[in-house]
Amino acid sequence: MIGPVSGVLVLAGTPIGQVGDAPPRLAAELAAADVVAAEDTRRLRRLVADLDVELSGRVVSYFEGNEAARTPALVEALVAGERVVLVTDAGMPSVSDPGYRLVAAAVEAGIRVTAVPGPSAVLTALAVSGLPVDRFCFEGFLPRKAGERSRRLTDLAAEQRTMVFFEAPHRTEAALAAMRDAFGPERAAAVCRELTKTHEEVRRDALAALVDWAAEGVRGEVTIVVAGAVPGAGVKTDPDSLRAAVAALEADGVRRKEAVAAVAVQAGLPKRNVYQVVHIDD
Known part of the structure; x- marks a missing residue:
């Protein structure tokens, strides 16, 4: 843990569609930044032009392909007292976009992390x-x-x-x-x-x-x-329907155990009941 530092990491939300949705603080933060780390520097240039902002700090790219290599230098800038603003193409950094790695490193270094809330898809x-x-x-x-993909969704069947x-x-x-x-x-x-x-x-x-x-x-x-699962509302409970539902999942690459569990949730039945029906002909 590094001692007290004065740098600040600002996660700045950007419009997901219309530039008019940009929060007022976004322009001010971009103008005041010592460093602007952008997922796409070309999109950043268009954004600041639309916001009529003049950047005084340096601009660096920060995207999935280089975030691991670029994070240490950004943390060094923060430790040195600089204000780093992170923006992605749309929405809030770290949410299915670059940012988490830098936030974690900044927190570990004792850096203050804050945000400019913005539009969220x-x-x-x-x-x-x-x-x-x-x-x-x-x-x-x-x-x-x-x-x-099928296995991930099967795991969510009971959600x-x-x-x-x-x-x-x-x-x-x-x-x-x-x-x-x-x-x-x-x-x-x-x-x-x-x-x-x-x-x-x-x-x-x-x-x-x-x-x-x-x-x-x-x-x-x-x-x-x-919508979330409503137990008992997804699949008919007759044997043929249960077997067909399990077979459809297996055809998509889902393992039988997971397919049985998913169908049991959809049908509102204990897993053992579905298992017995599926294996009756085995």
Whole structure:
């Protein structure tokens, strides 16, 4: 632990769509910064031009590919007393964006860490989804590989809080299909596309219907909000339906034990009951 220092790390939230949503403090912090660490320096230049801000400090890139190498130098600047402002392309640093590594290092070094609160795709999507928001969890991006994605969603099958995911547009259909298989076709969800932008769109429907919609192609930044589990509401409890539900998950690469657990949650049955039904013909 280093002794008391005067540097400050500022995590600055940036607009997720319209520049007019930028908090007033953002311009002031960018102008006063000794160092601005940006996920994309070109986007930073456009942002400061839109905000009519003149940067007096130096600008460095700080993105997933170089954050490990660049963090020590930024901590040195903080220890030396400099004010470092961290911005990402949109939203709050550290939330599915670069930042956590620098925050952890700054805290370890005894640096003061503060934030300029700004627009959040997570909270915006929750607010407009029409789904319960009293309890929720943020799951970030799902794994790209189908088997890993299915296993992650199977682990979430019993989650009763509303869930929020980020997804790339070209993987949205596959993600929704995997959610349909893990959570059940009737689970309520909302796909929020291009939030706060000119072509903002929020599609609210059951997962099965959203898969059909996404098959036509999805563009733009995507946030998916899914209702939490309601025990007993997901799968019919007759033997044929239970076996079919387990088989569908296995076809997506989910191990049988995990598939049985997920279907048991959806059907509101003990795992042993589903296991016995699935293995009756084995």
